[in-house]
Amino acid sequence: xxxxxxxxxxxxxxxxxxxxxxxxxxxxAGLAGAVTASELxxxxxxxxxxxxxxxxxxxxxxxxxxxTRPEALHHNWxxxxxxxxxxxxxxxxxxxxHHVWTVVPAPDxxxxxxxxxxTGADGDEDRPVRVRARAVLxxxxxxxxxxxxxxxxxxxxxxxxxAQAMLKSGLVLPxxxxxxAGSGPLLLAVAASLAAAGARVPAVVExxxxxxxxxxxxxxxxxxxxLVEAAVHGAALVRHRVRLRTRSAxxxxxxxxxxxxxxxxxxxxxxxPVRGSGRRIAxxxxxxxxxxxxxxxxxxxxxxxxxxxxxxxxxxxxxPLQETSVPGIWAxxxxxxxxxVELAFxxxxxxxxxxxxxxxxxxxxxxxxxxPLALRRRRARLRAFADAMAAVxxxxxxxxxxxxxxxxxxxxxxxxxGRIREAVADYGARDARTVKLLxxxxxxxxxxxxxxxxxxxxxxxxxxxxxxxxAQPEPSPERRPLAVPLQLGALAALDEPxxxxxxxxxxxxx
Numbered sequence: 257x258x259x260x261x262x263x264x265x266x267x268x269x270x271x272x273x274x275x276x277x278x279x280x281x282x283x284x285a286g287l288a289g290a291v292t293a294s295e296l297x298x299x300x301x302x303x304x305x306x307x308x309x310x311x312x313x314x315x316x317x318x319x320x321x322x323x324t325r326p327e328a329l330h331h332n333w334x335x336x337x338x339x340x341x342x343x344x345x346x347x348x349x350x351x352x353x354h355h356v357w358t359v360v361p362a363p364d365x366x367x368x369x370x371x372x373x374x375t376g377a378d379g380d381e382d383r384p385v386r387v388r389a390r391a392v393l394x395x396x397x398x399x400x401x402x403x404x405x406x407x408x409x410x411x412x413x414x415x416x417x418x419a420q421a422m423l424k425s426g427l428v429l430p431x432x433x434x435x436x437a438g439s440g441p442l443l444l445a446v447a448a449s450l451a452a453a454g455a456r457v458p459a460v461v462e463x464x465x466x467x468x469x470x471x472x473x474x475x476x477x478x479x480x481x482x483l484v485e486a487a488v489h490g491a492a493l494v495r496h497r498v499r500l501r502t503r504s505a506x507x508x509x510x511x512x513x514x515x516x517x518x519x520x521x522x523x524x525x526x527x528x529p530v531r532g533s534g535r536r537i538a539x540x541x542x543x544x545x546x547x548x549x550x551x552x553x554x555x556x557x558x559x560x561x562x563x564x565x566x567x568x569x570x571x572x573x574x575x576p577l578q579e580t581s582v583p584g585i586w587a588x589x590x591x592x593x594x595x596x597v598e599l600a601f602x603x604x605x606x607x608x609x610x611x612x613x614x615x616x617x618x619x620x621x622x623x624x625x626x627x628p629l630a631l632r633r634r635r636a637r638l639r640a641f642a643d644a645m646a647a648v649x650x651x652x653x654x655x656x657x658x659x660x661x662x663x664x665x666x667x668x669x670x671x672x673x674g675r676i677r678e679a680v681a682d683y684g685a686r687d688a689r690t691v692k693l694l695x696x697x698x699x700x701x702x703x704x705x706x707x708x709x710x711x712x713x714x715x716x717x718x719x720x721x722x723x724x725x726x727a728q729p730e731p732s733p734e735r736r737p738l739a740v741p742l743q744l745g746a747l748a749a750l751d752e753p754x755x756x757x758x759x760x761x762x763x764x765x766x
Contacts, residue, residue, distance in 0.1 A: 275301045275349075276615055278371045278389035280356050280554065283311020285589025285600035285607075286395030287339050292608025293393075294346035298615060301387050303354040303373055309343065310336065311397055312417065313597050315424040331445070331485065332597060339601075353377065354385060357740045359554055359585075362388055369584065374746045384746040391584050391611050394555050394572075395604060398548040398590035401569070403438075403651060404665050404673075404710050405658045407509025407518075408544070416446045416545030429455045431541025435518050437461035437506040439649040440547040444489035450543070451496035458537055460498055461520050463505045463527060463546070463655075468648035475644035478637045481598075506544060507534065507658045515542055527652030547649055548594045549709070553739035555591060558582050562733060565593055566643050567650035569709075570733055576632065577610035578603055586611055595642035602638060606631040656713055665714070666707040668700020676714045688712040689734075701741065704734075 279290040282304035290302045302309075310316060314336045343350075354373040362368040371387040400415045407413070412431060414422070416438055419430045433456045436447040447460045469476055476483065493500060501520060507529050508519040522533035550571045552562065561573040561581035571593035578586045588603035589595075609628055613619055659665070661674030679685040679694040688704075688711045691697055697711045698704030704711070 274365070274368060275299045275387065275389040277301070277391045277393060277611055278303065278369065278387050279393045279395060280304075280359070280371065281311065281395035281397055281589070282306065282309040282350070282352075283395060283397050283589060283600065284313060284336070284339075284597050285397075285604035286311070286393065287343060288601045288604025289393045289395060289586075289588055289608040289611075290348050290604075291339060291342045291346055292605045293612050294348045295342070296608070296612035296616075298612055300346075300348045301351060301371075301389065302348050303351045303356055303371065303387065305353065305355045307352050307377075309340065309350065309352075312421065313600075315421050317425055317427055335597075335601065351385070351387070355740050356554060357738050357742050357746075359392055359558055367584065372750070374740075374742060384749045386750075390615055391586065393604075393607055393611065394580075394585065394587040394591055395589045395600075396551045396554060396591055398550050398594055399705055400545040401547050401549045401651075401709055402544070402706050403546050403655055403658070404663055404707070405505075405507055405509070406660055406663050407511070407515075409664055409667055410509050410511050410515050411513065412511070412515030412541045413509060414541065414543055416442055416543045417548075418545075419541075419543035420446045420449055423449055423453055429453060429541075430543060431515070431539065432456060433458060433539045434541040434543055435459055435461065435506065435520075435537055435539045436543045437463075437518075437520075438545040438547075439463040439651065440545070441486070441645060441649075442545065442547075444486065444493065446543055447498055448489045448492035448496075451492065451498055457493075457496065457498045458539060459520065460493065460500050461504050461506055462500065462502045463523055463651070464649045465502050466648070469644065472644040472647070475641045479641045482641060505529070505655070505658065506542060509542060510536070515540055518542055523652070524654070525652065526654035528654030528657050546651055547646070548590065549705075550591050550594060552591060552733045553736060555580065555585070555587060556733040556735050557737065557739060558585055559735070560585060560587070565646060567646040569594075577628070578607035579610065593639065593642060594646065595638055599635065599638040599642060602631050602635050606635065651709075651713075653713075656710075659714075665710045666695075666697040666700060666704075668702055668706075669696040669698075671695045671697040671707075673714065676711060680715055685715055688715050691715050703736070 276298035277293050277300045279286045279302045282302055290300045294300045353375050356373045358372045360370050362370045368388055368390055369392050373385045375383045400417050414430045422428050434450055436443050443460050447457050451457045503523050504520050505523055506518045507521040509515055510517040517536050517538045519534045519536050521529040549569050555572055562570040563573045565571050572587050572591050574592045578588050580587050586607045588607045589600035659673040663673045665673050675695050676691055679691050683694055685691045685694055691711050
């Protein structure tokens with residue numbers, strides 16, 4: 257049986273016995289990698305910040321809520337359920353509620369890595385944990401990209417993925433009348449889920465145009481399942497009388513204490529609002545998001561090489577078997593570029609096979625669809641489709657025209673668009689880092705996760721810089737010693753000589 261965090265002794269700052277593999281992230285990619293490696297005989301520790309496996313995609317209600325059919329809110333639940341059954345049959349040590357803040361080479365064990373984490377729902381328990389492993393698989397997923405606009409800080413404005421997470425994990429709606437807006441295929445799934453759960457969805461507002469897929473027929477035809485999935489969501493929207501508005505965006509939110517209405521404007525091909533096209537839609541909530549951004553803090557802290565993706569973000573540069581540029585560190589899922597759940601499953605399994613082969617010093621091959629060759633072929637097809645999807649929904653360079661000078665761009669530090677423009681025009685800032693030093697934009701609690709793209713785009717306008725396919729480039733990930741907020745007490749505890757050892761792995765069979 258897989259061990260859970262409650263099945264093992266309390267961990268502390270002192271390093272416990274060594275695992276073969278530490279997997280960071282228990283979403284689809286991390287689960288697939290951990291299960292595959294364990295089934296091939298490796299001792300595996302699976303660390304995740306959440307209290308239950310599944311990641312952001314397979315969020316599901318706590319058993320205390322008494323949900324009778326949690327699978328009703330998920331696509332491809334049988335694949336996840338099968339993976340959970342495989343996990344239960346292994347000896348994987350599942351460390352739930354563990355927030356990993358750094359990974360470093362073990363100082364006293366060449367070729368091994370120390371994974372440092374803090375525990376608790378928000379990493380607020382005074383119990384630092386150190387897990388040592390011979391290899392590390394990063395499956396840290398992604399977070400939503402948010403582009404600001406006037407009124408986006410009002411209560412009732414939530415991320416599109418956040419709205420779906422509220423429904424999946426808490427069985428609650430962000431409002432009774434919810435506009436869904438932004439860009440990307442996630443919007444259709446979110447709107448369909450909200451409507452099925454009883455919300456009134458007056459409109460789905462998509463900034464791009466789905467006709468862009470027609471210019472990439474090869475990627476579409478290689479993934480007929482994606483077409484079927486889109487058709488299912490489209491049929492749900494028709495059934496619930498949800499209007500789809502393309503080449504449009506929410507450019508202002510209205511309300512005093514919370515959302516009361518939004519203004520939807522037509523966009524030109526550069527994502528600039530068309531003058532006089534604004535139309536007001538009454539609602540009490542707005543679910544908005546413009547795609548996903550790979551979560552790379554741990555990888556960049558290790559020095560892993562990144563690449564710029566077709567939509568202007570950054571992802572890890574990975575080898576044919578999912579290894580990063582740092583020997584002994586592998587990655588799978590959204591860290592290598594946002595591509596969806598099926599791609600995450602494939603990359604996690606491929607990474608598990610590759611790590612087992614490397615650590616055992618001999619070839620480890622799956623069979624049929626699970627062989628390395630078959631997995632690599634499936635990955636190539638899925639990655640091609642993911643790149644096509646990213647290109648279609650990449651933010652256009654004209655979206656900063658949504659912002660008036662009073663719009664808050666950095667919510668943590670309350671930095672407005674006007675102050676950022678002043679830093680560029682009057683003080684010579686030419687990049688996001690200089691803007692940060694002059695205005696504190698990106699120095700708050702989220703460390704630029706929410707505002708980084710916007711700050712970079714506003715700074716780039718000063719020099720006319722553009723990313724791939726005209727998208728505004730986002731800043732290169734910064735190398736930071738801490739990947740998550742950390743209390744000083746957790747750092748101090750690292751040097752305590754008598755802190756308890758970490759959880760015991762199962763013995764490795766040779």
